[in-house]
Amino acid sequence: MAHKSTTMRNGLTRRQLLTGAAAFGAAVGLIGPWRRARAQSGKPILIGLTCDASGTFADSGQADRRGMILAIEEANAKGGVLGRKVEPRWEDTETDASVAVRKAQRLIERDRIDFMIGALSSGVAAPLSDLAQRHGIIYFNSNSSADTVTNEKCHRTNFVWDANNWMFANALGPLVAKNLGTKWFILTHDYVWGKNATAATRENMKKVSADELGELMVPQGTRDFSAQLLRIRSAKPQVVIANVAGIEQTALREQAYEFGADKDAAWVFPQQDFPDMVTLGPKKAFGYFCTTWHYTVDAPGSKEFVANFRKRWAGAPIPVPDNVSCNGYLAMREMLRAIERAGTTRNHDVIKALEGHVIKDNFRKYPSTIRPWDHLVGQMLTLAKTKRETDMKEKWDMIEMIAEIPPEVAAPPQSLSKCKMEAIADTPVYGG
Amino acid sequence: MPDIAELTTHLLNGVVLGLLYAIIALGFMLILGTMEVINFSHGVLFALGGYLALALQPHVGWWAALVLAPLGVGAVGLVLELGVRRTYGRDPLFGLLFTFGAALALEEIIRIVWGPRGYTISVPDFVSGPFHLGFLFYSKYRVLVAVLAVLLLALVWWFLEKTPYGAVVKAGAHDGEMVRALGINLTRMRSLVFALGTAMAGLAGVIAAPMWSLKPTIGAEAVMPAFIVVVIGGIGSFGGAVLGGLMLGLASGLSNLIVPRGSILVMYVLMTVVLLLRPRGLMGQKSMLEL
Numbered sequence: 245m246a247h248k249s250t251t252m253r254n255g256l257t258r259r260q261l262l263t264g265a266a267a268f269g270a271a272v273g274l275i276g277p278w279r280r281a282r283a284q285s286g287k288p289i290l291i292g293l294t295c296d297a298s299g300t301f302a303d304s305g306q307a308d309r310r311g312m313i314l315a316i317e318e319a320n321a322k323g324g325v326l327g328r329k330v331e332p333r334w335e336d337t338e339t340d341a342s343v344a345v346r347k348a349q350r351l352i353e354r355d356r357i358d359f360m361i362g363a364l365s366s367g368v369a370a371p372l373s374d375l376a377q378r379h380g381i382i383y384f385n386s387n388s389s390a391d392t393v394t395n396e397k398c399h400r401t402n403f404v405w406d407a408n409n410w411m412f413a414n415a416l417g418p419l420v421a422k423n424l425g426t427k428w429f430i431l432t433h434d435y436v437w438g439k440n441a442t443a444a445t446r447e448n449m450k451k452v453s454a455d456e457l458g459e460l461m462v463p464q465g466t467r468d469f470s471a472q473l474l475r476i477r478s479a480k481p482q483v484v485i486a487n488v489a490g491i492e493q494t495a496l497r498e499q500a501y502e503f504g505a506d507k508d509a510a511w512v513f514p515q516q517d518f519p520d521m522v523t524l525g526p527k528k529a530f531g532y533f534c535t536t537w538h539y540t541v542d543a544p545g546s547k548e549f550v551a552n553f554r555k556r557w558a559g560a561p562i563p564v565p566d567n568v569s570c571n572g573y574l575a576m577r578e579m580l581r582a583i584e585r586a587g588t589t590r591n592h593d594v595i596k597a598l599e600g601h602v603i604k605d606n607f608r609k610y611p612s613t614i615r616p617w618d619h620l621v622g623q624m625l626t627l628a629k630t631k632r633e634t635d636m637k638e639k640w641d642m643i644e645m646i647a648e649i650p651p652e653v654a655a656p657p658q659s660l661s662k663c664k665m666e667a668i669a670d671t672p673v674y675g676g
Numbered sequence: 677m678p679d680i681a682e683l684t685t686h687l688l689n690g691v692v693l694g695l696l697y698a699i700i701a702l703g704f705m706l707i708l709g710t711m712e713v714i715n716f717s718h719g720v721l722f723a724l725g726g727y728l729a730l731a732l733q734p735h736v737g738w739w740a741a742l743v744l745a746p747l748g749v750g751a752v753g754l755v756l757e758l759g760v761r762r763t764y765g766r767d768p769l770f771g772l773l774f775t776f777g778a779a780l781a782l783e784e785i786i787r788i789v790w791g792p793r794g795y796t797i798s799v800p801d802f803v804s805g806p807f808h809l810g811f812l813f814y815s816k817y818r819v820l821v822a823v824l825a826v827l828l829l830a831l832v833w834w835f836l837e838k839t840p841y842g843a844v845v846k847a848g849a850h851d852g853e854m855v856r857a858l859g860i861n862l863t864r865m866r867s868l869v870f871a872l873g874t875a876m877a878g879l880a881g882v883i884a885a886p887m888w889s890l891k892p893t894i895g896a897e898a899v900m901p902a903f904i905v906v907v908i909g910g911i912g913s914f915g916g917a918v919l920g921g922l923m924l925g926l927a928s929g930l931s932n933l934i935v936p937r938g939s940i941l942v943m944y945v946l947m948t949v950v951l952l953l954r955p956r957g958l959m960g961q962k963s964m965l966e967l
Contacts (some may be wrong), residue, residue: 302892463941467887471689477813494889498796502818522793
C-alpha cells in the first residue's frame with residue numbers, strides 16, 4: 245500500500261508540522277533556561293536582613309546589621325557574587341517574634357529575597373528558622389544563643405553563628421567554681437533563651453559541684469530590679485549567675501551598682517553582648533562573662549577588618565567591631581562565599597557548600613567549622629572581665645581577656661546533639 | 677520565708693516604687709481629668725525628660741537638669757496642645773489617636789537625635805551607693821527619689837487645693853462653659869494644664885532615668901503603669917493617683933517575695949480586681965471612660 249502523506253489545508257504536511265513543533269520545543273527548552281540564566285545574572289542577589297532596631301535588642305541588632313552591610317559592600321566592591329550585585333533588604337524585627345515572622349514573610353513573598361540573615365533574640369530566631377524551613381530559604385541566625393535551634397528545633401536551612409548557652413556555661417563553670425565560689429544564685433530571664441541558659445547552668449553546676457541558693461525569674465519588660473537585688477542580698481551567695489539579656493541586663497547592672505550589690509557577690513553574665521556594656525560604661529559593666537570576639541583580639545586579619553570597619557562606620561554609635569557585629573560580618577561573608585562555591589543560589593547546592601566548611605580567616609586563633617550534624621558554627625570562646633578604666637586605651641577598649649578555650653573543648657560534642665535534621669531531599673527547593 | 681528585716685526592706689522598696697509610679701501617673705491623670713484626653717504620648721514625654729537630662733547634666737549638673745529638662749518637656753507639651761485642643765469636647769478616640777501619633781513621632785525624633793542605643797545617667801555623688809541603718813540596707817538615691825516624689829505630690833496638692841488657679845483647673849474640668857462664662861480664658865488654662873502635666877512626665881523621666889536606663893522605647897513601658905495607677909485610683913482624683921501608685925508599687929515589690937515571675941502580672945490582676953469591685957476606681961468620679 246502506497247504511503248500517503250497527510251496534507252493540511254495550508255499546504256504543510258503533518259511530518260513537517262511535527263518536525264517544526266519538535267524544533268520549536270527544543271528551542272524553547274534550550275533558550276528558556278539560557279534566557280532565565282541571563283536574566284538572573286543581571287538580577288541582584290537579594291538578602292533579607294532581619295535585624296532589630298527597637299525593643300530589647302535594638303543596640304545589638306544594629307551592630308549585627310553593620311557587620312552584614314560591610315560584608316555586602318566588600319563583596320560588591322569585588323564585582324559582586326556570581327557576577328551579580330548583592331542587595332540588602334532590611335526590616336526592623338523589633339525583638340518581637342510575631343512582628344519578625346510577619347516581616348520575614350513579607351521579605352520572602354513580596355521582595356522575593358534569595359537568603360535571610362539576622363537574629364539576636366532566640367525567641368525571634370526560632371520562629372524565623374521554622375518559617376525559613378517551610379519555604380526552603382537558607383536562614384543564618386547570626387547572634388542568638390539558645391541551644392534549642394541547633395538541637396530539638398534544628399533545621400536543614402538554618403545555620404547558627406553565635407556560640408550557645410551550653411558553650412558559655414561549660415566554659416565559665418570550672419573557672420567560676422574554682423576562683424569565685426560554689427554557692428550560686430541564679431537570675432533567669434523568663435523567655436526561651438533565659439530558661440535555656442539556666443538549664444545549661446544547672447547541668448554545669450553538677451559537674452563543678454556548685455550549690456544553688458535560689459533562683460528568681462525575671463519577666464521580660466522588668467525595669468525595676470530592687471526587689472530581686474534585696475532577695476539576692478538576703479540569700480548571701482558567693483556568685484550570682486545572671487542569665488538576663490538586653491536592656492533588662494543593663495537596668496539590672498545599673499541598679500546592682502546603685503545598691504552596692506556588685507560588691508556583695510561575684511557577678512557572672514554567661515553571655516555578654518558588647519553593645520550592652522557600652523550602654524553601661526566601664527564602672528557599671530562589672531562582672532565576668534564569656535565572649536566570642538572583641539576588636540582588640542590579636543589574630544590574623546583582625547587588624548585589617550577592624551580598620552575597614554572603623555572607616556565604614558566612623559559615625560556609628562559603636563564604631564568598632566564587637567562580638568555581635570563580627571558575627572554579623574562573618575555570617576554574611578560566608579553566606580556569599582558559599583554561593584560562589586556552589587556556583588548558584590539554589591538552596592540545596594548552597595547548603596552542601598556550607599556543611600562541614602572550615603573558616604580559617606575568622607579573626608581568631610583557632611578556625612571555626614560549620615558542623616554538618618547540627619549547623620552550629622563550632623568556635624573558640626574567650627573568658628573575660630571588664631577592664632579597669634585606667635587600663636583602657638580608648639572608650640571601646642573595655643574587655644580584658646582572661647583565658648582562651650579552643651573550639652573542640654568549647655563546642656558540645658556530637659554525642660550530646662538532639663538534632664534530627666530534615667533530609668535535603670525533603671527541603672523545598674528555593675532559588676537558583 | 678523572709679524575715680522581718682527583709683520584709684521591712686521590701687515594704688520600703690514598695691513604697692518608694694509606688695511614689696515613683698504616682699508621680700509618673702500624676703501628669704497623666706491631670707490631663708485626663710481636666711481635658712478628658714488620654715494622653716498616649718505621656719510615656720514618650722517621660723523618656724524625653726530623661727534624654728534632655730542626659731544632654732544637660734554634663735553642662736549644668738544634675739540639680740539644674742532636674743529643673744530644666746521638665747521645663748523643656750513642658751514647652752514640647754505646649755506645642756503638642758495646639759493640636760490636641762482640636763479634639764476637646766469630641767469623641768475621646770480623636771485625642772487618643774492624635775497623641776498616639778505624636779508619641780510615635782516623638783519616639784522617632786529621640787531615635788534620630790540620640791540614636792537607638794541605650795544610655796545610663798549617673799546619680800549625684802552624694803546619693804551614690806547604698807546605706808546601712810541597723811538591719812536596713814537600701815539605696816541612697818531611692819531615698820532621694822522618695823523625698824522628691826513626696827515634695828512634688830505636696831506641691832501639686834497645694835496648687836490644686838489651695839490656690840485660685842487650682843480652683844479654676846478643677847472648675848474647668850467640671851464645667852468648662854461656666855468657667856468661660858465667668859470670663860476666664862479656658863483655652864489658656866488648658867494649655868497651661870497640659871504643659872504642667874507633660875512637665876511632670878518629664879520630671880518623672882529625669883528621676884527614673886538613673887535607675888531604669890534610657891532607651892527610645894522606655895516611654896512605652898512607663899505609660900502602662902501610669903494608666904493602671906489612674907484606673908485603680910480613679911480618674912480625676914489626686915488622692916486616687918497617690919493611693920493607686922502606692923498599691924501598685926507595694927504589689928509589684930512584694931510579689932517578688934512570693935511569685936517573682938508574676939511581678940508584672942500582679943499589676944494587671946490588681947487593676948482587674950479593683951475594676952470588678954469599684955468600676956470607677958477607688959476614689960474616682962464619673963468620667964468620659966464610662967461613655
